[in-house]
Amino acid sequence: MQRLHVLKEAFFGLDVVHQQLLIGSGVAAGGMLAYVLHKRRKVKTVALGEGWWGAGEKPRSEDDKIYPFEVKTSDDEIKDLHERIDRTRYTDPLEDSGFQYGFNSIYLKRVVSYWRHEFDWKKQVAVLNQYPHFKTKIEGLDVHFIHVRPQHRENQKVLPLMLVHGWPGSFFEFYNILPLLTQNHDGVAFEVICPSIPGYGFSEAPHKQGFNSLAAARVFLTLMERLGFSQFYLQGGDWGSLITTNMSQMKPHCVKGLHLNMFMSSRGFKVLLSLMIGPYLPFLVGFTREDVRRLFPYFEKNIWNLLRESGYLHIQATKPDTAGCGVNDSPVGLAAYILEKFSSWTDQSNRDLADGGLEGKFNLDDLLTNIMIYWTTGSIISSMRFYKENFKTNPENRVDAKIKIVVPTGLAAFPGELMHCPQSWAQIRYRSIYSYTFMPRGGHFAAFEEPQLLANDLIQFVKKVEKS
Structure with missing residues (x-):
């Protein structure tokens, strides 16, 4: 004083x-x-950039209107499908091989027989059209999406939410979760937008090289802006996880919350140290008992398992057009190529089963509807090219790999996912984790496999964010 x-x-x-x-x-x-x-407080962001993916030169102006769209089919389309199915050649599987060599052809014949004689594509088209579909031109591409609004209620808070699929899925993966999200949850409901990644399904394929997750993120941010949303929630798995993460890095002020059911961390000393110490003193490196159970032995449960399941990735990241020729021409080849992923990526033990365990989690109508979206649009090759574009350089050297994610984040760790990422690893990249949940069951296709579990986790995460 x-x-x-x-x-x-x-x-x-x-x-x-x-x-x-x-x-x-x-x-x-x-x-x-x-x-x-x-x-110091200023958030580092990924530059938006710009792009033009349409055919030919970029015009001076682009139509930014939104148009209704309806999924359609024809007798000629179905006739062509049946003729191609009838000409399929099969190879007998090895004895007692299950799905260890890929899709078992004995079970494949049963799936194809159902497809040929019982599956009703016209009926499934009506199912697809139960929700409103739209298209709008962004950066030269017709971008397809469905837009589902909740029923109007007094004193109900409606939150915009974008759901983004991956490969070999589609917007149809979300059809069972949509009714759960658009209903009222203690005064909160979601207005849901599900786009098709350009090159997938009903979204136009890029005509130029370079369309990667950053370009898709920018396109989807433009879509949300065009729909009139200045702030919104995001949810994704597979490629949808990376795209929504990129969206959060580009415009964090627009993203109220990011929820993922597939997530990874950058490699580094902390990860290496935790792998050495984790099995013996897990609490010192932030591991729980469940982390230890899912991670170790690490080589068997993660590295070796990933190697067994990622042969497709190397092909699609190098020569997608070559490999795509066969599956784009043969509907049965396409079904085998895609449905094998819905078997082993749901539960790795399905590889030991003669039927791949497919009908234990899914019904054939749903699985074949997803196949038909690829088949009728001829989009399998353009969807495979997305790997080539994203792996042209080392992913860890990309600008987005070095930018931390600061938006509120919710992580749902499903036990059947190909690799487990503990919360202590996720925090290296996702700096504001509001919830991390060890899901009791389910694999890679969370919305398709366990819609109720995923919806519950997403809702509890959003409520935490809204309260804060």
Whole structure:
């Protein structure tokens, strides 16, 4: 207090000019400090960039209107499908091989017989059209999406939510979860937008090289802006996880919350150290008992398992057009190629089963509807190219790999996912984790396999964010 009194006397002993200079210096220093603190708090973002993916040269202006769209079929389309199915050649499987060599042809014949004689594509087209479909032109591409609004209720808070699929899925993966999200949850309901990634299903395929997850993220941000949403929630798995993460890196002020059912972390010393110590002293590296159970032995449960399931990735990331020729021409080849993923990515033990365990989790109508979306649009090759575009360079050297995600994040760890990522690893990249849930069952296609579980976890995450 005495020191403060001395300073006070010294200040008022100065003439007016020196008092003003001293005050000005203090204000300048305070302003500089505030600027430095502001710069430190400023969130690093991924640059939006720009692109043009349409055929030919970019026009001076682009139609930004939104148009209704309806899924259609014809007798000629179905006739062509049946003729191709009837000409299929099969190879007998090895004895007692299950799905270890891929899709078992004995079971494949049963699936194809159902497809040929019982599956009703016209009926499934009506199922697809139960929700409103739209298209709009963005960066030269006709972007397809469905837009589902909740029933109007008094005092109900409606939150916009975008759901983004991956490969070899489609917007149809979300059809069973949509009724769960659009119903009222203690005064909260979702208005849901499900786009098709360009090159998938009813979204036009890029005509130029380079369309990767960053381009898809920018297109979907434009879509949400065009629909009138300045803030919204995002949910994704597979490619949808990376696309929605990129959206959160580009415009974090627009993303109220990010929910993922597939997520990974960057490699580094912390991850390496936790792999060495984790099996013995898990609490020292932030592992729970469930983390230890899912991670170790690490090579068998993660690395070796990923190697067994990622042969497709190397093909699609290098020569998608070559490999795609066969599956784009043969509906049965396409079904085997895609449905094998719905077997082993749901539960790895399905590889030991003669039927791949497919009908234990799904029904054939749903599985074949997803196949038909690829078949009727001829989009399998363009969907495979997305791997080529995203792996042209080392993914860890991309600009988005170095930018942390600061938006509120919810993570749902399903036990059947190909690799497990503990929360302590996820925090390296996702810096604001509001919820991390060890899901009791389910694999890679969460919305398709366990819609109720995924909906419950998403809803509890959003409620946490809204309260905060």
